[in-house]
Amino acid sequence: MSDSNKSGLSEVTLAAGDKNVVLPVQHPTLGAPCIDIARLPKETGCFTYDPGFTATASCKSAITYIDGDAGVLLYRGYPIEQLAEKSSFLEVAYLLMNGELPTPAEFSAFEHEVTHHTMMHERLKNFFQGFQYDAHPMAMLAGTTASLSAFYHDTLDLEDPEQRRLAAIRLLAKMPTLAAAAYRYSIGWPIRFPRNNLDYVNRFLHMMFEVPSEPLEMNPVVAKALDLLFILHADHEQNASTSTVRLVGSTGANPYASVAAGITALWGPAHGGANEAVLKMLAEIGTPDKVDAAVARAKDKNDSFRLMGFGHRVYKNFDPRAKIIREMTHKVLGELGVNDPLLDVALKLEEAALKDDYFVQRKLYPNVDFYSGIIYKALKIPTEMFTVMFAIGRTAGWVAHWLEQQEDPENKIGRPRQIYTGSASRDYVDADKR
């Protein structure tokens, strides 16, 4: 982990034509220094160009820190490995939203409040009825999350910190209810109410799998594994979906609309949709002897095929979450007595890629999504629900970032510039002269 203050860099001088512009350098608590370019356009008339924001910090945040070279991930300063071992998802959600670990009394009050906001409005069920039976659950989750803004007018005054807090609690509390309802609707099962006598994860599992004909036995191995996956997915600083939540939030849009936008950003296969794509890829590869051919395809620049679950914008080392999930996969499959041939394909693929020059040179390691699909499958979560699972965990991070942004005195509407490559100004041509 680098301590940028030790670099001593306090300003950077940029020569722009015959003008020298002095740009201040900002120093984070941890990580690389940032050149503050806010005054650049005014002083030089130039913008900066950075497709995909690979070199641009869009905000200040005290929530999560990643050191991609060292493979480090901290939530509010706490290493992900310690949280994975000792904490619970709901405690992590409290930590992300409030900045500190809760005392036992604070946790109980938080858990009580979340539990008592899990119900969805009876009329919201009508939104599910409007979907085709085979709609993707991410489509239903995005649509119904956005619709929450039509039900909770009492938490839409963004100037009121208490209303903001309550909206964040509602999103965290209702996301599993909406997710389970989306699943049950898609398979034609009646939607279940949340049960207050169960904890966050078991309540979700109950809403997913309970059938009227027989009692559901809650399996502690399944609940523990899911809780851990939610912890690992809870936040990842300014990733595409969190940046989307912040971009929408920067306009003053309500938190339900902002988080719904985050859900749609998460859906893409380059982001949260990768866990679904990994499982499809492993099934397509089929057997370990076909792995070398898949690796060859992934390296071929004339083939659009990529190894799903490999590579990351920030990690140029092992994704620390992937290390935890890899270990957990063996444990969970062992404890549940599941023998999944796709695990053999995954292990062979990991081994082949990690010793292949193409992947070594580009520092492409397995990411969080590489193993999570195999665990979800062992937990009997259907493939179309994998990204929905990611969304439930990431809701903790989305609302934490939204809350932080609303209090940030430097928050401005997000509005990037562009390099215009179109036609220069020209006159309209009448239809008969074209």
Ligand code: CMC
């Ligand atoms: N398979 C084959 N080649 C790859 C892969 C891959 N999975 N990922 C990157 N590369 C190559 C890429 O072609 C490029 O090669 P070259 O330098 O010869 O042009 C080089 O590695 C750098 O890749 P990039 O696309 O410039 O890197 P990026 O930071 O823009 O993209 C990524 C990061 C995650 C989108 C990409 O690695 C990827 O598409 N991975 C597969 C999808 C995936 O697993 N996504 C989940 C990410 S983690 C969870 C989350 O964020 O939600």
